[in-house]
Amino acid sequence: MLVGDSGVGKTCLLMRFKDGAFLAGTFISTVGIDFRNKVVDVDGMKVKLQIWDTAGQERFRSVTHAYYRDAHALLLLYDVTNKASFDSIQAWLTEIQEHTQDDVVLMLLGNKVDSAQERAVKREDAEKLAKDYGLPFMETSAKTGLNVDLAFTAIAKELKQRHTKAPSEPRFQLHDYIKREGRGASCCRP
């Protein structure tokens, strides 16, 4: 599930991942909730991701809450050019804690990193927040595609392993994976 304030780029991130496209300048706010499927290859196994795109607007919150408990993973987005969207992250985390399963996979993404001139959230501040909460963190761009596939692939790898891992197989390390594979990506352990 993609969550975060309205306008942070959840729909664009999903469209970039699903279709490899970005429609500049169009902002059609999501109404309620929508989903897309994409099959990805994870270490030779086909994994079908059902990705739910939620409306960031407050008035749809009760609709989206109903879907949280079935989510296996959440991508929590803020917009690096919008400080308010970063300030909302703590409230989102409280909401997530209240409504999701205990073992939900969670990743923090700072989107729109292509807009360097308009940056309003320092990367170090986000890294600190991520570290405090033990979250994997990356900066992304739905516009250029930076780290978009990686975010979804990392989630797919984690979920696949949860369902299929043999006891002898080493555990997939999500934090280490994105740190290694990400371009300008980072992540933090608590």
Ligand SMILES: Nc1nc2c(ncn2[C@@H]2O[C@H](COP(=O)(O)OP(=O)(O)OP(=O)(O)O)[C@@H](O)[C@H]2O)c(=O)[nH]1
């Ligand atoms: N520069 C830049 N603009 C982006 C990026 N991602 C999204 N946008 C723009 O941000 C605006 C909002 O994008 P959406 O994907 O619709 O935002 P959302 O989070 O789905 O919004 P809600 O549906 O209201 O929750 C649009 O005008 C996009 O073109 C990005 O990575 N870089």
